[in-house]
Amino acid sequence: MADLPASVRVALWSTAALSGALDVDAVPRRAMPDLDHVDGLVAQLGLWRDLGERLVLVALPRSGDLRSMPRGPADLIAAATEAEELVYVTGLGGALVPQIQTFGPEGDQGWEAQWTAFDSDPVPQHVVQQLSLPDAELELRRGVAALTQQLADAPGQPLSGHGLEAVVRGSVDEVWGLPEGLPPRAIRVIELAGAITNLAGAGLDHRLHSVDSNSTLQRERILRELHDVSTQALVAATNVGALYLAGWR
Incomplete structure (x- = not known):
């Protein structure tokens, strides 16, 4: 999970x-x-x-x-x-x-x-206070759209771009154990970014590498970029959520 x-x-x-x-x-x-x-x-x-x-x-x-x-x-x-x-x-x-x-x-x-x-x-x-939840979500969705398309076009399995999108849609239904009081948008970005971060990390597992070194390196680059994009969004959404819980927003 x-x-x-x-x-x-x-x-x-x-x-x-x-x-x-x-x-x-x-x-x-x-x-x-x-x-x-x-x-x-x-x-x-x-x-x-x-x-x-x-x-x-x-x-x-x-x-x-x-x-x-x-x-x-x-x-x-x-x-x-x-x-x-x-x-x-x-x-x-x-x-x-x-x-x-x-x-x-x-x-x-x-x-x-x-x-x-x-x-x-x-x-x-x-x-x-300058942290922006709309900006974090926009950057996340733009990055995911571009990188999952690159992943879908890249040779080798597993975790093709289209497969990744399907798994993410299933993953965001998991129970994440977050406190009450978070705005819905913060929860949405945390869920999406958290799921993608996990899946990108799983895709980097050396046991899943292709025997083709060029394909492996290409997929690794894309997955690392995807991991970085989702991690940045996860940090931003979490910290904006904390601002709401602290009464700063």
Whole structure:
């Protein structure tokens, strides 16, 4: 089943908690119900709340592309690019990066998330407020239309462009576990971008590569572009949704 990055769900549920919709102790259970143990999240959320923070945003960086994350020290950048996700606050600055892994003896293992706090620079409010949900949706739909056509025209299987569109239409009916209070458009973009991000990532699985190296490289390029386009839209839609939950919109 398609799923959202942990930091997307944590940003939304944490903002809801800091705005008083639920207790911060409930955030791990609501945001990550599929994990057996979560450590390091609640205490930092409580600290941010006590310091007056009400908005938690998400970033989904990768090596070579740090546009979505706030500026910070080298240890934050290293951890965030390895995890490819983080949440952060804008007023005083500060970030949390998850490490999701198995724990326990072989044959009886569970999943845990260890959240580590890092310093980061504050983000000016006007930078946050300029996020546009209509622009994010337009860029997503334009990018998906162009890239899925390229994928349909590219040789090799699986995940041809037309097949990808069909799978996405089925995937957006899944239960995503989002808090109440999000505008319908934000939910729509989060669902679509999240599903495409998952499917593009699945298509990059080396076990699905064609024996034809040229075809493989061509499809990889298209899928990486599709993944980047959908990730940018997912970040924008999540952060606009957080603005609504915090009462900033």
